[in-house]
Amino acid sequence: MNHFIDTHCHLFDEQFNTDRDAAVTRALEAGVTKFLLPNIDTQTIQPLYTLADKYPDSCLPMMGLHPCSVFTDYEKSLDLIYKELISRKFVAVGEIGLDYYWDVTYKEQQIDAFKTQLKWAVEMNLPVAIHTRNSFDDAIAIVEEYQSKGLRGVFHCFSGSIEDAKRIIAAGFYMGIGGVATFKNGGLDKVLPDVPLEHLILETDAPYLAPVPYRGKRNSPEYIPLIAQKLAEMKGMEVNIIANKTTENAVKLFELFSD
Numbered sequence: 001m002n003h004f005i006d007t008h009c010h011l012f013d014e015q016f017n018t019d020r021d022a023a024v025t026r027a028l029e030a031g032v033t034k035f036l037l038p039n040i041d042t043q044t045i046q047p048l049y050t051l052a053d054k055y056p057d058s059c060l061p062m063m064g065l066h067p068c069s070v071f072t073d074y075e076k077s078l079d080l081i082y083k084e085l086i087s088r089k090f091v092a093v094g095e096i097g098l099d100y101y102w103d104v105t106y107k108e109q110q111i112d113a114f115k116t117q118l119k120w121a122v123e124m125n126l127p128v129a130i131h132t133r134n135s136f137d138d139a140i141a142i143v144e145e146y147q148s149k150g151l152r153g154v155f156h157c158f159s160g161s162i163e164d165a166k167r168i169i170a171a172g173f174y175m176g177i178g179g180v181a182t183f184k185n186g187g188l189d190k191v192l193p194d195v196p197l198e199h200l201i202l203e204t205d206a207p208y209l210a211p212v213p214y215r216g217k218r219n220s221p222e223y224i225p226l227i228a229q230k231l232a233e234m235k236g237m238e239v240n241i242i243a244n245k246t247t248e249n250a251v252k253l254f255e256l257f258s259d
Contacts, residue, residue, distance in 0.1 A: 002243035004228060005034045005250040006221040008095075008129060008156045008176055008203035011059065012037060012047040015207040015218055024055060027221035031243075034256065035221055036203075038062045038095035038129050038156075041069035042080050060256070062094040062129055064117055067110045068102070074109050078116055085120060091254040093121040094129025095156065101133040111138070118146050121153070127253050128153035129176075136160055140167050147171050154253065157205055159188065165195045174253055176203040177246075179211035179219060182230045192234045197242070201250045202227055 006027070016023055027035065035055075039048050039062055052061040063085045065077050085093065096117045098110050121128045130153060132139045143151065144167075155168050158175035168175055177200050180186040192200075202224055204210075210219035211226045225239075228246070232239040251257060 001031045002225070002228070002240050003247055004030075004032045004202060004224045004243055005036070005247050005256070006032050006204050006206070006224050007036045007154065007201045007250050007254070008038055008178070009035050009206040009219075009221050010037065010040070010208075011035055011206065011221065012044060012051045013207050014047075020051070023220050023222070024058070027224070028058070030222040030225055032221045032224050033058065034250075035059050036062060036091055036129075036250075036254065038066075038092070039064055039081075040066045040095065042077050045080075045084060060091045060254075062092040063090045064092075064094045064096040064129070065113055066095050067097050067099040067114065067131060070106050070110045070113045072106070072109070074106070074113050078113060081117075082120065085124065090126065091256065092127045092129050092153065093117050093124070094153075095131050096128060097131035098135035098139045099131060099133045100135045111142070114139070115142060118142070118151060122146060122149045122151055125150070129156050130154065130173075131156055136164055140164070140171065143171050143173065152253065154201060156203060157209065159186065160191070162191050162194055165191060165199075169196075169199050174199055174201050174249060176201055177231060178203045178205050178227060179209040179215070179223070181227055181234070182211040183215065184212075189234055192231065193236075197235065197237075197245045198249065200231070200246055201253065202231075202246045
């Protein structure tokens, strides 16, 4: 059986409240051995910890403040997030970034929160999981400012152009490939064949962005093999090569088996 790592899923989300343990079991049976869990805001910290403590070998937490949770009192939220970051072990600072999709009222605050958390990541020698929606140009420009400081990480839910991919690679970052890769008009079929596998990792973003044939339904980590299969088709490779390399990439980026 192929082994996979879901590098970005929100299994602690309330959409899994009725069958969370079953979802973990189904994913493990599908060959998904680890689930990396990005935090959202101060309200999700406790559900995140509960899940990570129940499955310490497979459910690995990140800590960060999502851009859609940045409001006028964001500095207070950041203070709480920082206290958590220094209180226990995390695989990354995340989910952080910029989101201009719904509203740009707090754009400047988002940028400040993003930069603050990137500084923490550099100081703590942790990778970052970056969310960008309608904001890639600003986000990559900020990341490039930190490049010389050893910042590393992933642009989660990558759906950009080949030019975007080249900038991400030049910054030493990975691209998180999820359900969008399976969408008929997702556009990644024109991009991913030209992106070296060395720069790709797999993710679901569960419960969001379920791959075909489950598009529009709740996403779940057990669907990672569907994303891998689509990526294999795009790149003309065997799926076991995709599984092995993306797992190797995730282990390297998040230092999953080091003390």
